Amino acid sequence: MVSDARWAQSREVGKQGEESFVLACEALGYRCRKSSRQEDIELHIDYWVTRPQGETSVDVKGQKKNEEVWVELKNVRGHAGWLYGYAGYIAFEMASLGGFVVVSRSQLAELIEMTVEEVFVRKDDAYLKLYQRDDRLDVITRIELSDLELLPTFKIINYAPSNSQVR
Secondary structure (H helix, E strand, O other), X not given: OOOHHHHHHHHHXXXXXXXXXXXXXXXXXXXXXXXXXXXXXXXXXXXXXXXXXXXXXXXXXXXXXXXXXXXXXXXXXXXXXXXXXXXXXXXXXXXXXXXXXXXXXXXXXXXXXXXXXXXEOOHHHOEOEEEOOOOOOOEEEEEEHHHHOOOOOOEEEEOOHHHXXXX
Protein backbone atom coordinates (compact mmCIF):
# COMPACT_ATOMS: atom_id res chain seq x y z
CA MET A 1 0.00 0.00 0.00
CA VAL A 2 1.22 3.50 -0.82
CA SER A 3 1.65 5.80 2.18
CA ASP A 4 0.07 9.25 2.44
CA ALA A 5 3.57 10.75 2.38
CA ARG A 6 4.37 8.94 -0.90
CA TRP A 7 1.11 10.18 -2.48
CA ALA A 8 1.89 13.73 -1.35
CA GLN A 9 5.40 13.50 -2.81
CA SER A 10 4.06 12.13 -6.10
CA ARG A 11 1.47 14.94 -6.34
CA GLU A 12 4.18 17.54 -5.66
CA VAL A 13 6.48 16.08 -8.34
CA GLY A 14 3.57 16.18 -10.78
CA LYS A 15 2.67 19.77 -9.87
CA GLN A 16 6.27 20.95 -10.24
CA GLY A 17 6.57 19.12 -13.56
CA GLU A 18 3.43 20.79 -14.88
CA GLU A 19 4.66 24.24 -13.80
CA SER A 20 8.01 23.63 -15.52
CA PHE A 21 6.22 22.44 -18.66
CA VAL A 22 4.13 25.61 -18.87
CA LEU A 23 7.24 27.80 -18.46
CA ALA A 24 9.09 25.81 -21.14
CA CYS A 25 6.19 26.15 -23.58
CA GLU A 26 5.79 29.86 -22.89
CA ALA A 27 9.51 30.37 -23.54
CA LEU A 28 8.87 28.95 -27.04
CA GLY A 29 5.99 31.37 -27.56
CA TYR A 30 3.30 28.73 -27.03
CA ARG A 31 0.20 29.41 -24.95
CA CYS A 32 -0.90 26.87 -22.34
CA ARG A 33 -4.38 26.56 -20.93
CA LYS A 34 -5.00 24.22 -17.99
CA SER A 35 -7.56 21.55 -18.72
CA SER A 36 -10.76 21.30 -16.74
CA ARG A 37 -10.90 18.91 -13.81
CA GLN A 38 -13.09 16.58 -15.90
CA GLU A 39 -10.66 16.65 -18.87
CA ASP A 40 -7.78 15.93 -16.50
CA ILE A 41 -9.45 13.01 -14.73
CA GLU A 42 -11.48 11.43 -17.53
CA LEU A 43 -9.50 12.27 -20.66
CA HIS A 44 -5.94 12.37 -19.24
CA ILE A 45 -5.34 15.86 -20.60
CA ASP A 46 -3.38 18.31 -18.43
CA TYR A 47 -2.99 21.22 -20.85
CA TRP A 48 -4.20 22.59 -24.14
CA VAL A 49 -1.16 24.02 -25.92
CA THR A 50 -1.53 26.53 -28.74
CA ARG A 51 1.37 26.54 -31.20
CA PRO A 52 1.67 28.04 -34.70
CA GLN A 53 0.48 24.65 -36.04
CA GLY A 54 -2.69 24.85 -33.93
CA GLU A 55 -3.95 23.63 -30.57
CA THR A 56 -3.10 20.23 -29.16
CA SER A 57 -3.67 18.42 -25.89
CA VAL A 58 -0.84 17.26 -23.63
CA ASP A 59 -0.60 14.96 -20.62
CA VAL A 60 2.44 15.97 -18.54
CA LYS A 61 4.39 13.40 -16.53
CA GLY A 62 6.70 14.76 -13.83
CA GLN A 63 10.25 13.52 -13.33
CA LYS A 64 10.44 10.22 -11.52
CA LYS A 65 13.72 8.53 -12.49
CA ASN A 66 16.15 9.65 -15.16
CA GLU A 67 15.65 8.01 -18.52
CA GLU A 68 13.06 5.57 -17.17
CA VAL A 69 9.33 5.80 -17.87
CA TRP A 70 6.45 3.84 -16.39
CA VAL A 71 3.56 3.60 -18.84
CA GLU A 72 0.02 3.10 -17.52
CA LEU A 73 -2.09 0.78 -19.69
CA LYS A 74 -4.81 0.42 -17.03
CA ASN A 75 -5.32 2.65 -14.01
CA VAL A 76 -5.81 1.56 -10.40
CA ARG A 77 -9.54 1.09 -11.01
CA GLY A 78 -8.85 -1.18 -13.99
CA HIS A 79 -10.03 1.39 -16.55
CA ALA A 80 -8.01 2.62 -19.53
CA GLY A 81 -4.81 4.24 -18.30
CA TRP A 82 -3.28 7.45 -19.59
CA LEU A 83 -1.72 5.58 -22.54
CA TYR A 84 -5.25 5.20 -23.90
CA GLY A 85 -6.47 8.66 -22.92
CA TYR A 86 -7.30 11.49 -25.29
CA ALA A 87 -4.14 13.59 -25.11
CA GLY A 88 -2.46 14.16 -28.44
CA TYR A 89 0.96 14.18 -26.81
CA ILE A 90 2.67 12.99 -23.65
CA ALA A 91 5.43 15.15 -22.12
CA PHE A 92 7.87 13.31 -19.86
CA GLU A 93 10.08 15.48 -17.67
CA MET A 94 13.70 14.38 -17.99
CA ALA A 95 16.00 16.62 -15.99
CA SER A 96 19.04 14.74 -17.34
CA LEU A 97 18.13 16.14 -20.78
CA GLY A 98 17.30 19.59 -19.47
CA GLY A 99 13.60 19.54 -20.17
CA PHE A 100 10.76 17.41 -21.48
CA VAL A 101 10.64 14.57 -23.97
CA VAL A 102 7.43 14.97 -25.97
CA VAL A 103 5.96 12.16 -28.07
CA SER A 104 2.67 11.39 -29.77
CA ARG A 105 0.45 9.40 -27.41
CA SER A 106 -0.88 7.28 -30.27
CA GLN A 107 2.64 6.47 -31.52
CA LEU A 108 3.64 5.52 -27.97
CA ALA A 109 0.58 3.24 -27.72
CA GLU A 110 1.56 1.54 -31.00
CA LEU A 111 5.13 1.06 -29.73
CA ILE A 112 3.89 -0.46 -26.46
CA GLU A 113 1.45 -2.76 -28.26
CA MET A 114 4.17 -3.99 -30.65
CA THR A 115 6.99 -4.45 -28.13
CA VAL A 116 5.63 -5.28 -24.68
CA GLU A 117 5.41 -8.96 -23.88
CA GLU A 118 2.02 -9.80 -22.37
CA VAL A 119 3.36 -11.56 -19.33
CA PHE A 120 3.14 -10.31 -15.73
CA VAL A 121 6.44 -10.07 -13.86
CA ARG A 122 7.92 -8.56 -10.71
CA LYS A 123 8.54 -4.80 -10.69
CA ASP A 124 12.30 -5.19 -11.20
CA ASP A 125 11.70 -7.27 -14.35
CA ALA A 126 8.99 -5.02 -15.89
CA TYR A 127 11.06 -3.64 -18.76
CA LEU A 128 8.84 -4.28 -21.81
CA LYS A 129 6.74 -6.66 -19.70
CA LEU A 130 3.62 -6.09 -17.61
CA TYR A 131 3.49 -5.33 -13.91
CA GLN A 132 0.55 -5.05 -11.53
CA ARG A 133 0.84 -3.78 -7.99
CA ASP A 134 -0.58 -5.87 -5.15
CA ASP A 135 -4.25 -5.19 -4.43
CA ARG A 136 -4.53 -2.88 -7.48
CA LEU A 137 -6.15 -3.25 -10.87
CA ASP A 138 -3.52 -1.20 -12.69
CA VAL A 139 -1.35 -2.59 -15.47
CA ILE A 140 1.92 -0.80 -16.18
CA THR A 141 5.17 -1.40 -18.00
CA ARG A 142 8.59 0.19 -17.92
CA ILE A 143 10.38 1.60 -20.93
CA GLU A 144 13.56 3.60 -21.35
CA LEU A 145 14.42 6.92 -23.00
CA SER A 146 16.03 4.95 -25.84
CA ASP A 147 12.61 3.44 -26.62
CA LEU A 148 11.01 6.90 -26.84
CA GLU A 149 13.77 8.03 -29.21
CA LEU A 150 12.46 5.49 -31.76
CA LEU A 151 9.22 7.45 -32.23
CA PRO A 152 9.03 9.83 -35.22
CA THR A 153 7.50 12.57 -33.06
CA PHE A 154 10.27 12.43 -30.42
CA LYS A 155 11.18 15.99 -29.46
CA ILE A 156 12.90 17.66 -26.53
CA ILE A 157 11.51 20.91 -25.16
CA ASN A 158 14.16 22.51 -22.98
CA TYR A 159 13.39 24.16 -19.66
CA ALA A 160 12.81 27.88 -19.84
CA PRO A 161 16.09 29.73 -19.12
CA SER A 162 14.83 31.16 -15.82
CA ASN A 163 13.46 27.74 -14.81
CA SER A 164 16.65 25.78 -15.55
CA GLN A 165 18.55 27.84 -13.00
CA VAL A 166 16.15 26.75 -10.27
CA ARG A 167 16.85 23.05 -10.74
